[in-house]
Amino acid sequence: xxxxxxxxxxxxxxxxxxxxxxxxxxxxxxxxxxxxxxxxxxxxxxxxxxxxxxxxxxxxxxxxxxxxxxxxxxxxxxxxxxxxxxxxxxxxxxxxxxxxxxxxxxxxxxxxxxxxxxxxxxxxxxxxxxxxxxxxxxxxxxxxxxxxxxxxxxxxxxxxxxxxxxxxxxxxxxxxxxxxxxxxxxxxxxxxxxxxxxxxxxxxxxxxxxxxxxxxxxxxxxxxxxxxxxxxxxxxxxxxxxxxxxxxxxxxxxxxxxxxxxxxxxxxxxxxxxxxxxxxxxxxxxxxxxxxxxxxxxxxxxxxxxxxxxxxxxxxxxxxxxxxxxxxxxxxxxxxxxxxxxxxxxxxxxxxxxxxxxxxxxxxxxxxxxxxxxxxxxxxxxxxxxxxxxxxxxxxxxxxxxxxxxxxxxxxxxxxxxxxxxxxxxxxxxxxxxxxxxxxxxxxxxxxxxxxxxxxxxxxxxxxxxxxxxxxxxxxxxxxxxxxxxxxxxxxxxxxxxxxxxxxxxxxxxxxxxxxxxxxxxxxxxxxxxxxxxxxxxxxxxxxxxxxxxxxxxxxxxxxxxxxxxxxxxxxxxxxxxxxxxxxxxxxxxxxxxxxxxxxxxxxxxxxxxxxxxxxxxxxxxxxxxxxxxxxxxxxxxxxxxxxxxxxxxxxxxxxxxxxxxxxxxxxxxxxxxxxxxxxxxxxxxxxxxxxxxxxxxxxxxxxxxxxxxxxxxxxxxxxxxxxxxxxxxxxxxxxxxxxxxxxxxxxxxxxxxxxxxxxxxxxx
Amino acid sequence: xxxxxxxxxxxxxxxxxxxxxxxxxxxxxxxxxxxxxxxxxxxxxxxxxxxxxxxxxxxxxxxxxxxxxxxxxxxxxxxxxxxxxxxxxxxxxxxxxxxxxxxxxxxxxxxxxxxxxxxxxxxxxxxxxxxxxxxxxxxxxxxxxxxxxxxxxxxxxxxx
Numbered sequence: 001x002x003x004x005x006x007x008x009x010x011x012x013x014x015x016x017x018x019x020x021x022x023x024x025x026x027x028x029x030x031x032x033x034x035x036x037x038x039x040x041x042x043x044x045x046x047x048x049x050x051x052x053x054x055x056x057x058x059x060x061x062x063x064x065x066x067x068x069x070x071x072x073x074x075x076x077x078x079x080x081x082x083x084x085x086x087x088x089x090x091x092x093x094x095x096x097x098x099x100x101x102x103x104x105x106x107x108x109x110x111x112x113x114x115x116x117x118x119x120x121x122x123x124x125x126x127x128x129x130x131x132x133x134x135x136x137x138x139x140x141x142x143x144x145x146x147x148x149x150x151x152x153x154x155x156x157x158x159x160x161x162x163x164x165x166x167x168x169x170x171x172x173x174x175x176x177x178x179x180x181x182x183x184x185x186x187x188x189x190x191x192x193x194x195x196x197x198x199x200x201x202x203x204x205x206x207x208x209x210x211x212x213x214x215x216x217x218x219x220x221x222x223x224x225x226x227x228x229x230x231x232x233x234x235x236x237x238x239x240x241x242x243x244x245x246x247x248x249x250x251x252x253x254x255x256x257x258x259x260x261x262x263x264x265x266x267x268x269x270x271x272x273x274x275x276x277x278x279x280x281x282x283x284x285x286x287x288x289x290x291x292x293x294x295x296x297x298x299x300x301x302x303x304x305x306x307x308x309x310x311x312x313x314x315x316x317x318x319x320x321x322x323x324x325x326x327x328x329x330x331x332x333x334x335x336x337x338x339x340x341x342x343x344x345x346x347x348x349x350x351x352x353x354x355x356x357x358x359x360x361x362x363x364x365x366x367x368x369x370x371x372x373x374x375x376x377x378x379x380x381x382x383x384x385x386x387x388x389x390x391x392x393x394x395x396x397x398x399x400x401x402x403x404x405x406x407x408x409x410x411x412x413x414x415x416x417x418x419x420x421x422x423x424x425x426x427x428x429x430x431x432x433x434x435x436x437x438x439x440x441x442x443x444x445x446x447x448x449x450x451x452x453x454x455x456x457x458x459x460x461x462x463x464x465x466x467x468x469x470x471x472x473x474x475x476x477x478x479x480x481x482x483x484x485x486x487x488x489x490x491x492x493x494x495x496x497x498x499x500x501x502x503x504x505x506x507x508x509x510x511x512x513x514x515x516x517x518x519x520x521x522x523x524x525x526x527x528x529x530x531x532x533x534x535x536x537x538x539x540x541x542x543x544x545x546x547x548x549x550x551x552x553x554x555x556x557x558x559x560x561x562x563x564x565x566x567x568x569x570x571x572x573x574x575x576x577x578x579x580x581x582x583x584x585x586x587x588x589x590x591x592x593x594x595x596x597x598x599x600x601x602x603x604x605x606x607x608x609x610x611x612x613x614x615x616x617x618x619x620x621x622x623x624x625x626x627x628x629x630x631x632x633x634x635x636x637x638x639x640x641x642x643x644x645x646x647x648x649x650x651x652x653x654x655x656x657x658x659x660x661x662x663x664x665x666x667x668x669x670x671x672x673x674x675x676x677x678x679x680x681x682x683x684x685x686x687x688x689x690x691x692x693x694x695x696x697x698x699x700x701x702x703x704x705x706x707x708x709x710x711x712x713x714x715x716x717x718x719x720x721x722x723x724x725x726x727x728x729x730x731x732x733x734x735x736x737x738x739x740x741x742x743x744x745x746x747x748x749x750x751x752x753x754x755x756x757x758x759x760x761x762x763x764x765x
Numbered sequence: 766x767x768x769x770x771x772x773x774x775x776x777x778x779x780x781x782x783x784x785x786x787x788x789x790x791x792x793x794x795x796x797x798x799x800x801x802x803x804x805x806x807x808x809x810x811x812x813x814x815x816x817x818x819x820x821x822x823x824x825x826x827x828x829x830x831x832x833x834x835x836x837x838x839x840x841x842x843x844x845x846x847x848x849x850x851x852x853x854x855x856x857x858x859x860x861x862x863x864x865x866x867x868x869x870x871x872x873x874x875x876x877x878x879x880x881x882x883x884x885x886x887x888x889x890x891x892x893x894x895x896x897x898x899x900x901x902x903x904x905x906x907x908x909x910x911x912x913x914x915x916x917x918x919x920x921x922x923x924x925x
Contacts, residue, residue, distance in 0.1 A: 019862050026870030027858040027877060029805020029845035036804035131790065218905050220809040220817055221871040270807065270871025271905050303810040495868035495906060653865035657907055661868060664908030688814035688903060696909040697900040701892075 012575065013506045014716055017653045018513040020499040022268070034240040034267040035224045035300060042226060043072055045126045045288050045299040046133035047281065048140045049309060050111065053118040053151065053375040053681025054162060057111060058143035065125055065139035070132035073291035074125045074140065075284060077112035081256040104344045106254055108378055109283050115144070116164045116343030117377050118682050119308035124284035124299070126292050149375040149681030153317050153340045156183040156374045164343065164373045185345035186371040190353055190425040198332025198364030202323025205332075206400055210393045212748040213674035214315040214340065216307055217382050218665075218693045221270020223310060224300035227285035231294045233257075235286050237264040242276040242492055243531025248523045254283045265522040266492045269532075273665070274381030275310055277531050307686035311380020312675065313388075314340040314347045320356065320393040328407050330398075330416045333362045337390055338370040342378035347371045348386030351467070354425055355727070356390040358465035359435055359619065360398075360416040367425050375681040381533060383662060384466040384723035388669060388730060392748060395462040395731030400744060409461050409735070410443045434645025434709035435619045438463060441707045442621045447641040456628050457638070458739025463621045464727025468720045469534025470612040474527030475544035477505060477552050477606040481598060483591030485509070487518040487548070490529030491541040495661070495722070496654035497532065503650050504542040504716060508549035510576025511590055527609050535720035538650055539711075540612050546715050547608025555604045556593055560586075563593075563600055614713015618720065620644035622663060622728035628740040630759055633752030635671055635737060641703040642728075647711035647719030658721040660702040666729025668694045674749050776837040778803070779847025787834040793827075794818045796834035797844065805845035805874045809903070816902035819875035820844045826882045828901075845874035848881060856922040857881055857915075866915035868906035875902050880916050888925030892917070 009015045025031035062074035106112070111120050123140050127133040148162045155161055163181055170179040171186045199205055225239035235257065241247050241264075248264040255262075269276065281299035289297040301309070316339045323332035335356045339347035349369040357365060402412035417435045424430060442448060442461060452459055478486045487505055491497055502516040529541065553573050560578045561568035570582045578593055580586035588596075597604055625639040642659040649655040672692040676685045685691050710717025734745045743758045771786040778801070787796045792811075797803040797820070806829055809817035813828040820829045821843035848855045857880050860866070867873045876899065883890060883898045890898065895916050896909070904912060 017865070020865070022870070023862040023867075024854065024858075026867055026873050027854065027861050028849050029803075029874040031870060032804075033807070033871060035808065036798070038802065039799040131788070219869070219871075220815055220903060220905055221807065221869070222809070268871075269869060270809075271869040273905070300808075303812065303814070496865070653911075654868070657865055657868055657911060660908035660910045661906045665905070687812055688810050693903060693905060694908075695900040695903065696896040696913065699909055701913065702908045702910045 011507055012510070013503045013513050014648060014650050015652065017651060018499060018503070020496045021502065021518055022493065022498065031268045033221060033270055034226065034238055035221070037226055037238055042296040042298050043126045043128060043292055044130040044133045045124050045281070045285050045297045046137045047121045047284060047299065048123040048125065048137045049119045049121055050115040051118065052115055052144055052146050053149040054147040054164070055115040055144040056147065057113055057115065057122065058145055060123060061141040062123055062125065064141065065136045068132070068136045068139060070128035071136045072126045073288055074123055075287040075291060076123045077110040079287050080106055080110060080254065102253060105250065108344060109254060109279065116373070117375050119305065119377065120343065121284065121309070124288050126288040126297050151375050151677045151681045153315060153338045153372050153374060156372050157338060157370070164375065168345065168373065183373045184370055185341060185373055188350065188369050190367040191365070193364030195332050195334060195364045195366050199323045202332055203326040204401055204404055205321065205323040206397050207319070207321035208393065208397055208746055210318040210746045212316045212389045212392065214312050214376060215669050215673045216312040216691065217273035217275035219271025219273055219275060222301040222303060222306050223276065223280055224298065225281050225285055226296050226298040227282055227289055228296040229286045229290040229294060233261055235262045237262065237282050238267055239264065239282060240269045240276060241266055242269065242272040242494070242533050244490060244492065244523050245528050246277055246531050247279045247282060250279045251282050251286065254279070255286060263522055263524045266520060269492045269494055272494055272532070273383050274385060274533055277533065278311060278380055280310060303688065304686040307691065308683050309377060311342065311378055313382035313385055314379045316340065316389040318389060318393045320397055322394065322397050322401065324401055326405065328405050328412050328415050330360050330362045331364060333357050333365040335367045335390070335394070337368065338372055339386065340374045340376060340379065341371050342376045343373065344378045345371055345373055347379050348381065352386030352390040354467060355387040355465050356394050357425060359413065359418060359463045361418045361422050365425065376677070383665060383726040387464065387466050387727045388666065391464050391727050392730040392734065396734045396744065399460070399735040410439055413463055414439050430617065432709065432712050433617050433619060434707055437707050437709050438619045438621050438643055438645050441643050441705055442623060445623060445641055445643065445705060447623045447639065447703065452625060454627070456630060456740050457625060458736045459623065459625050460732045460734065460736030460739060461621060461623050462728040462732035462735060463619060464724050466535065466618050466724035466727060468539070468615050468618050469536040470540055470615040471530035471534065471536055472611045473529045473541040473544040474609040475541060475548040476526060477548040479552060479594050479597060479604045481595050483511070483594040484515045484517065487516050487545060488521045488526055489518060489541050489545065490526040491520060491532045491537045493520055494532055495657060496651060497537045500538040500650040500654060501542050501545045505545040505549040507716065508546055509553060509590060510574065535618060535722040539714060539718045539720040540610060542650065542718055543612050543714060544608035544610045547610055548606040551606035551608060552604055555606065559597065559600060559604065560588055560593060563596060612713065614711065616647050616711030616713055616719035618644060618724040620724040620728060622732040624729065624732045624736050626733060626736040626740050628737055628755065630741050633755035635733070635750065635755065637667055637700055637733070639700055641705065642725050643705045643707060644721065644724060645707040645709045645719065646721050647714065648708055648717035649706050650718060652706060655706055655721050656704045659704045659725045662723065662725025663702050663729055664694055664699055666726040667699065667733065669726070669748060670730040670733040671749055672751065772835050774835055774838050776840055776842060778842045779844060789833065789835055791834045792830050793832040793834050793837055794829040796837070797829060803844055803846050807871050807874060809871065814903070816879065817872050817875045819878045819902060821878060821882055826879050845878055848877060855881070857884065857919040860915040860919035860922060864911050864915035864918055866907065866911040872902060872904045876904065876912060880919065884920050884923055884925060888923065889920055
């Protein structure tokens with residue numbers, strides 16, 4: 001264990017950098033991801049998907065395909081059980097909490113009548129080999145009535161747009177409106193003060209429109225699952241997912257079985273970034289398994305299926321207007337946020353609304369959000385979902401205001417920065433936050449004042465906000481006779497979280513991180529744990545580990561009391577030493593007492609189950625230097641520094657890793673990444689290199705500065721990391737591009753063609 | 766009756782002579798993973814874009830998803846499973862751990878195989894050279910910063 005923090009550390013384990021427990025498995029290729037399960041004595045499923053983005057299914061005929069060599073069975077939506085819906089077709093209240101009703105969830109698994117995006121699943125087929133299944137899927141005959149597709153949010157909101165769901169009733173201000181024949185699933189509004197008066201009193205008003213493209217999480221491991229519906233009725237799922245309990249419960253609902261009928265074993269996961277919370281192949285593989293004699297069925301997605309059929313994050317149209325006084329005080333703002341939900345309702349526009357003005361104290365504002373269905377894949381979560389689009393808009397306007405007033409852009413933000421006790425757009429108050437601390441750290445960072453030499457170079461900054469999540473987690477601890485502990489938890493580990501969780505238990509028990517062995521276990525073996533996402537895992541599952549460790553500690557003290565014949569109130573346990581205050585000869589190390597447990601009353605296990613409310617919101621910033629070639633529009637990112645208030649950094653290396661990874665994804669979003677849709681609603685760049693995620697050659701080193709404003713809502717001060725760092729890059733890069741070549745970009749991605757075009761238009765005006 | 770005629774392939778994997786039967790259409794990646802249960806090489810894209818399936822074939826790194834299994838006949842293949850020795854982890858593997866150069870870990874075997882090939886031929890590469898060499902391996906978690914640092918640290922450890 002190497003402590004590399006220079007500051008004095010009040011903790012023994014927290015803040016150090018132990019080697020992760022799963023490290024050796026992952027550098028030797030021996031770690032088991034879901035696709036690595038043995039491929040013998042199983043069957044292989046393939047999903048037939050719609051070639052059309054918008055169509056009515058007239059008929060499906062699987063009979064020819066089922067006669068082919070090696071084919072065992074086929075399923076369509078008709079094989080899904082008739083499930084009882086609520087009075088309005090809504091899902092029963094469950095722990096799954098997916099943002100769609102059950103009918104739409106089922107239609108997303110296997111379409112029953114209508115196709116609303118290209119690649120929507122229509123049928124599943126299973127065969128002895130994967131190649132046979134792939135061939136057989138081509139022989140399933142489907143008749144379609146093809147309809148006009150609409151893939152752009154503005155077009156989808158226009159009069160006479162093709163309507164995706166005739167039964168979709170628009171909700172406005174939380175109330176059903178009775179209005180059908182629209183693609184707008186929901187309109188909501190946040191409002192405070194008198195925005196007209198605010199603008200009337202403003203000395204500078206800037207209003208801009210922004211268009212952002214659909215982008216994908218781009219995790220390297222495609223979704224895959226192996227499912228066995230056994231003859232005793234139990235369904236066992238082995239898969240790659242972020243939310244084992246959410247997918248277990250959704251699968252149980254879709255298949256109309258009990259939660260105890262489904263066991264989900266999450267294997268190691270090859271990235272998710274929000275994209276692996278939803279069931280896709282699991283219910284289909286289960287049905288195929290049942291039809292094919294209860295054998296395990298494996299379904300793996302191709303990379304093209306990943307882009308076309310899983311949930312990207314929305315494209316959007318955003319209009320933001322902000323007003324400030326000549327002294328640089330923001331006093332008015334309006335935001336119009338229209339987000340593409342994809343083929344079914346449920347975009348992250350509500351989160352976008354919470355984020356768009358979040359870093360600032362603006363007394364008068366109106367924020368309107370629209371959730372709009374379009375003929376694109378149903379969106380899913382992606383790292384601070386909704387925030388990046390929205391804050392790209394507001395943070396470039398803020399930069400322009402600062403420039404017009406001749407105020408340093410950080411100074412301008414400091415003048416308006418929000419703080420503890422001030423209200424958010426939804427009316428709730430901020431608890432302890434590090435907005436000002438992040439801005440100060442940004443201003444004081446050597447990068448911010450470093451010389452910038454050469455033509456067509458510029459430096460941009462931006463701050464980003466994300467609310468983070470709490471939600472439920474459970475942890476169990478078993479004490480071994482040699483003083484080590486086994487810790488079991490239900491949070492799939494995407495970036496070293498099991499070690500961060502183990503470290504928190506170790507801190508409480510006064511033992512080393514190496515003496516804790518953490519395991520991510522199946523849904524039969526641990527209490528409900530919400531998925532790995534929302535920057536919540538180290539915060540909430542870490543807290544459950546703290547509670548489990550405290551439970552162990554209490555029992556260890558009681559056991560020592562029993563052994564010594566002392567009252568437990570006179571016994572303490574600090575730094576792994578259990579001792580009596582009444583008799584200094586009475587002392588156990590953790591290991592010594594652990595060795596006594598089995599013969600003095602039996603083993604000790606601890607449990608922790610939490611639903612924490614003390615979520616600490618995150619602020620992060622980025623300083624970025626760009627060079628822009630005005631002839632070609634190519635942007636080179638020459639230097640970046642990512643700064644975030646993380647509360648307490650449990651394992652600084654993996655905190656930095658999250659900051660760097662989020663920054664890299666934000667840079668890709670800013671400059672390259674985009675779904676190219678043709679007029680039929682078909683994505684034309686569904687490979688990694690055509691979609692163009694950043695390679696090692698596209699990025700510089702990514703410097704980080706961790707700011708630690710402890711979160712009073714967590715026993716060790718953790719806020720959580722992972723998401724907020726994706727937010728600042730598009731705006732910071734746009735601001736740097738402005739300082740490089742003098743144009744304000746209002747679209748994502750800011751690809752070379754767009755920059756050249758903007759420069760050209762700018763000269764003409 | 767099946768129409769798939771399987772081909773007998775004799776090859777060398779991580780120094781051991783190996784024989785297997787495969788369909789002519791099966792990629793080397795499929796053969797390694799599904800027939801030989803060497804699952805360290807991963808499938809991320811199956812079209813040569815991501816490098817998660819990187820293995821060494823007669824001294825050159827290749828995307829094993831773009832090589833047919835039958836092409837392994839008579840060749841020398843080195844995979845991630847052969848990088849560590851009974852004496853312990855390879856310095857590159859150790860450097861990846863110490864530098865926290867992995868998050869989800871799915872791309873890590875490919876990066877390590879590619880890095881080994883680089884450092885065995887160029888003991889002291891520049892940052893630009895490292896980035897160029899590894900541009901065929903995509904990592905979506907780390908932003909590559911800690912990977913580049915790990916490669917530099919490994920080069921140093923290996924005497925570069």
